[in-house]
Amino acid sequence: MARRSGTRDLILERATDLFGRWGVEAVSLDQIAQDVGVAKQTLLYWFPSKDDLVENVMAATAAELAVVVEAAIRAAPDDPLDRIEAVVKAVFRPAVRRPALLGLIRELSRLPAETNERVTRHLRPLADRAIDWMRYEMEAGRLRSGDPSIVIALAYATVTGIATEPEALRVVGWNSDTAGLRRLRSELVAFLRASLAPERST
Amino acid sequence: MARRSGTRDLILERATDLFGRWGVEAVSLDQIAQDVGVAKQTLLYWFPSKDDLVENVMAATAAELAVVVEAAIRAAPDDPLDRIEAVVKAVFRPAVRRPALLGLIRELSRLPAETNERVTRHLRPLADRAIDWMRYEMEAGRLRSGDPSIVIALAYATVTGIATEPEALRVVGWNSDTAGLRRLRSELVAFLRASLAPERST
């Protein structure tokens, strides 16, 4: 039984940040060990191989994101646009403070197919529910109609893209101070609201 | 003088794909050499170091993207939404066929600051012009008003995100056949149109 597995959690946390920031391949076990403040062997005690560590990091991250989203959905208002805004705000906070979280999801396509598949399978139920919900709201005329799957992916791509690509923001001269963050969030919400709001005419 | 620098161009091309697909750090010189079909030393003859190769790949990619965008802008109609659609379609084709192109831009944030800065500086004039243009159209009431810099970044993030994240699309069950591609492109255009169109009321 684990006496106090604080080390294990710390390793997971640091590895998440490093992998998300620099990419899985670019981070060595030595770097992680140094960052955590232990010897490399300690890492290999808790996770028998780097692949195993990566796998655990991915699983923990996916689970964490799923929890955040689920909680936001449950606490959200009924109007679909308000609900989307609530979810986006919930994801935006941890995502911007720790870009590694969403950055990690982007690393997925570079991992071996099995790891990929496992994490993907973990997230699919969430995506399926979102698609069903969006289709329902589209048919009710409360969201702009379109292919629900693709629209979900587009909204996700927008949020992930903006949160994980500091370069794009730097090129347009954006400032990452508190005021800048607030403005970014409000523009993001306005952008998504406009893109998802139902057509007014007909 | 270069006798026939076909090898150099081939190296650049393959390296672009490999870097964009797997990340700069994850691709070794040996892999590139094998992919090109020459010895590693031949790479180091044309590009004295890996850093140098990376730098040239980034510059060539940025230049190529800039050319595509500029051409699309010049040939585009006057209405801002039509113009945006034209640019998106122009970028979408090469981006989806070679995700490495946009994937490379995402690699920027993982490169040393100077390389980063150089490529960034190369793209800034393009971004500045886009921002000025968007501000003008917003004030003329032909685009939804907002912070032009951030809106540009959001539109860019949407296009890049959807083109470089096959995982997001797989999770929602999207098919990458020809019909799927066409549907994806049309949904992307509709999504962007809706998010940028001016508010109808007032």
Next chain:
DNA sequence: ACAGTTCTCTACCAAATGGTAGAGAACGAG
């Protein structure tokens, strides 16, 4: 034909990588 440049190769190297072997603290249970 010859000299010089252009291009690609084989052979090697020091450093870093993921991983193994096994010793030795630190702790709780009897």
Next chain:
DNA sequence: CTCGTTCTCTACCATTTGGTAGAGAACTGT
């Protein structure tokens, strides 16, 4: 106190990494 488990450490290793040294084709202009 002592035994066994939990945890972290210091060596050490085979492989791969980016990079160097330098030889030898192959083509050029004269």
